[in-house]
Amino acid sequence: xxxxxxxxxSVAHPKTLEHTFSPSESDIVELRLxxxxxxxxxxxxxxxxxxxxxxxxxxxxxxxSEGGQSxxxxxxxxxxxxxxxxxxxxxxxEIANLHQMKEAATHxxxxxxxxxxxHHDFKQTPPAQELKDIISKAVxxxxxxxxxxxxxxxxxxxxxxxxxxxxxxSIAISIMGMGPLAPSSRLLxxxxxxxxxxxxxxxxxxxxxxxxAELLNQAIQNSPQF
Numbered sequence: 054x055x056x057x058x059x060x061x062x063s064v065a066h067p068k069t070l071e072h073t074f075s076p077s078e079s080d081i082v083e084l085r086l087x088x089x090x091x092x093x094x095x096x097x098x099x100x101x102x103x104x105x106x107x108x109x110x111x112x113x114x115x116x117x118s119e120g121g122q123s124x125x126x127x128x129x130x131x132x133x134x135x136x137x138x139x140x141x142x143x144x145x146x147e148i149a150n151l152h153q154m155k156e157a158a159t160h161x162x163x164x165x166x167x168x169x170x171x172h173h174d175f176k177q178t179p180p181a182q183e184l185k186d187i188i189s190k191a192v193x194x195x196x197x198x199x200x201x202x203x204x205x206x207x208x209x210x211x212x213x214x215x216x217x218x219x220x221x222x223s224i225a226i227s228i229m230g231m232g233p234l235a236p237s238s239r240l241l242x243x244x245x246x247x248x249x250x251x252x253x254x255x256x257x258x259x260x261x262x263x264x265x266a267e268l269l270n271q272a273i274q275n276s277p278q279f
Contacts, residue, residue, distance in 0.1 A: 054167060054197060054225060055080075058243045060273055061111060062254035062266030065122070067092045069255035070099055076107045078254065079266040081143065085259060086114040086133050087121040093133075100140035111169070112137050113145035119173040120260070131157035138164040143198075145169040148187060151194045158194070169249070170196035175231065175261070178203040178210035184217050192224045198248060200227040202260060205234040211241065218245045235262020243273045 062079030064070065065088035074082055082103060089096050103110050114130040115121030125133070131154050134144050138161040146154050148170045162168050170191035179187075184201065191199035199222075205211055214228045227249035230238030239262075243250040250273060252266030253259050264272070 055248055058246060058248055058250055058273055058278070060266055060270040061249055061251045063251055063259040063263070064254050065089070065259045066255050066257060067095070070095045072254060074103065074106075074108055074254070077267070077270070079108070079252065079270055081109045081111050081249070082254070083111040083113065083145075083251070085122070086112055086137070087116075087123040087125060088259075090123050090125075097137065097140065100137060104140055109142040110140070111143035111145060112141045113169075113171075115145075116147055116150060119147050119149070119171070120175065127153050130154065135160045138166050141166055143167045143169055145171050145200065148172050148190050148194065148199075151190075151196075158196075162195070167198060168194075168196040169198045169200050169227070170194050171200040171202070173202045175204050178205055178213060178230075181213050181217065184213070188217070188222060188224065188226065192222075196224065198225045198227055200229075200249060202229050202231060202251075204232045204261070205230040205238055206232070208234070210234070211238045214238070215241060215245055218242055218247055229260075231261045233262065235260075236264055239264060239269065240272050240276060243269075244276050244278055246278070 059080040063083040065085040144161040252264040252269035
């Protein structure tokens with residue numbers, strides 16, 4: 054488990070698989086399998102290459118209802134994650150699908166991966182109690198990390214999430230904002246202890262308001278932790 058906030062560089066475009074990855078850019082590289090389905094041999098090659106480097110890797114096959122780019126069913130997504138998990142350090146599965154993908158979740162943890170239980174809301178930031186309930190579901194699932202990506206419509210959304218991050222939890226918390234308030238919220242949450250902080254590698258963000266990973270990494274490293 055990371056002991057301090059880490060930067061994740063998200064990769065969702067095939068051309069980015071040829072990128073020269075560096076620890077100065079991000080601590081962890083996320084490979085969005087739902088966007089890279091036609092390039093899985095190149096994905097596997099990159100995972101093998103990074104396995105013996107200073108950079109850790111995260112894989113996810115996102116469902117369409119939470120931003121995924123391919124119409125994959127539960128079985129297909131499970132097979133993808135289980136097949137590549139021996140080469141990865143982290144695996145992300147949505148909280149909403151963890152019950153149906155329990156076999157995959159157990160398998161990736163048995164392979165030594167840390168399980169991220171995620172929730173994505175591209176329209177709003179739910180009330181505080183609902184956020185706490187989502188995190189409780191992540192705890193109950195046996196995941197090591199709860200990840201919440203939420204669209205912020207106002208600064209009150211940011212304040213609510215900032216308070217959630219600072220509350221005691223039995224699970225590591227990663228929260229990020231999306232939308233116009235995303236850039237400022239993502240740096241703030243890292244300062245408050247959000248364990249995984251997502252930027253993008255390449256030319257196109259994988260979520261609204263993402264920083265370029267290298268810039269986010271520099272900002273986190275140069276910012277005081279509260």
